[in-house]
Amino acid sequence: SDEEIYLTQDAKWAAQMGQPVHSIIDCTEVSAQGCSSGTSHAAMYSSYKGRNTVKFLTGIAANGMIDYISPGVSGSTSDRTMCIEHGHLEWMKGVRSHVRTRDNKPVIKVVLADKGFTNVVEDYLEHDVWLMTPTRKFNNMQFTDADVKASRENSNLRVHVERANAVAKRFKYLTKPVEIIRADLFAREFRVIYTIAVNLGVSLCCFCVAR
Numbered sequence: 001s002d003e004e005i006y007l008t009q010d011a012k013w014a015a016q017m018g019q020p021v022h023s024i025i026d027c028t029e030v031s032a033q034g035c036s037s038g039t040s041h042a043a044m045y046s047s048y049k050g051r052n053t054v055k056f057l058t059g060i061a062a063n064g065m066i067d068y069i070s071p072g073v074s075g076s077t078s079d080r081t082m083c084i085e086h087g088h089l090e091w092m093k094g095v096r097s098h099v100r101t102r103d104n105k106p107v108i109k110v111v112l113a114d115k116g117f118t119n120v121v122e123d124y125l126e127h128d129v130w131l132m133t134p135t136r137k138f139n140n141m142q143f144t145d146a147d148v149k150a151s152r153e154n155s156n157l158r159v160h161v162e163r164a165n166a167v168a169k170r171f172k173y174l175t176k177p178v179e180i181i182r183a184d185l186f187a188r189e190f191r192v193i194y195t196i197a198v199n200l201g202v203s204l205c206c207f208c209v210a211r
Contacts, residue, residue, distance in 0.1 A: 009062035019130075021062040022095060024112040024158050025088060027079055028165040029053035030072075030190065032178040044180070046075030054178050054187060057082040058194065059111075060161045066195050072187025079116045084123060092129045112158050168197040 005022060032044055032052040044052040053075030059068030070086045083089050095109050109129045117133055124131040168174065171193055178186045 005061045005063050005065075005067070019108055019110050021110045021112060022092075023059045023061045023067045024161040025057060025059045025068070025083075025117070026114060026158070026161040026165060027055055027057050027082055027116070028169075029055045029075055030169070030174055030178060030186075031176075032075065032183065033180055035180055043074040043076050049075065051075075052177075054183055054190075055082065056187075056190065056194075057086065057088055058161060058165060059088065060164050060198070064160070066164075066199050069191045069194055072183065072190060080120045080123075083117065083120045089120075089123060089127065089129075092124065093127050095129075114158060164194075164198045168194040171197060 009020065029046055029049050030053060031049075032054050034052055035044055044054075046053040046055065054072045055075050055077050056072055057068070057070040057079075059066070061067035068088055068091055070082060070088060073082070073086055077086075092109060092111065111124070111129060111131050113131055113133050115134050117131060121131045121133060168190075174190065174193065
């Protein structure tokens with residue numbers, strides 16, 4: 001539950017971010033076979049990976065458990081589209097703000113993400129969700145010490161969702177390119193494998209905050 005996420009996360013999360021964190025999100029991709037159709041190939045092609053992929057948005061709660069896994073979509077889908085059209089923003093709208101925490105203070109719904117999600121921050125804010133991304137440099141201005149510190153802390157915590165993605169991909173079944181005709185079935189299988197691998201499998205270093 002939302003209350004359990006706040007009550008069972010490491011206290012250092014709030015100490016580093018100044019506020020308890022709900023979850024961390026990231027996109028991960030699994031290789032897919034080539035398509036004979038030019039249109040299908042363009043849709044499946046990931047410019048980030050340089051090949052055809054099936055793409056997922058994953059979320060790890062701040063207590064180390066799987067919080068969210070999106071449906072599988074074509075590799076060309078942007079991170080912004082993943083959030084808005086494939087469920088995560090809608091999911092966060094349903095997260096309760098008025099829950100019990102260790103210090104019994106009201107919580108802001110804080111989600112950590114990498115710089116690829118910067119263009120969706122405003123969309124989340126409209127629904128009282130603070131999507132925290134690394135500080136961006138504008139007009140070649142130098143980062144302040146506070147900017148550097150905030151970005152480093154964000155990165156130290158965000159690495160845990162990247163570890164979760166890596167853990168799931170250790171399964172041999174996920175190392176073979178997905179057959180396009182099985183993409184829908186594979187997407188459902190991926191969600192099951194991912195949940196088992198992370199929630200019941202390899203430890204993510206006890207989800208300790210980097211010191």
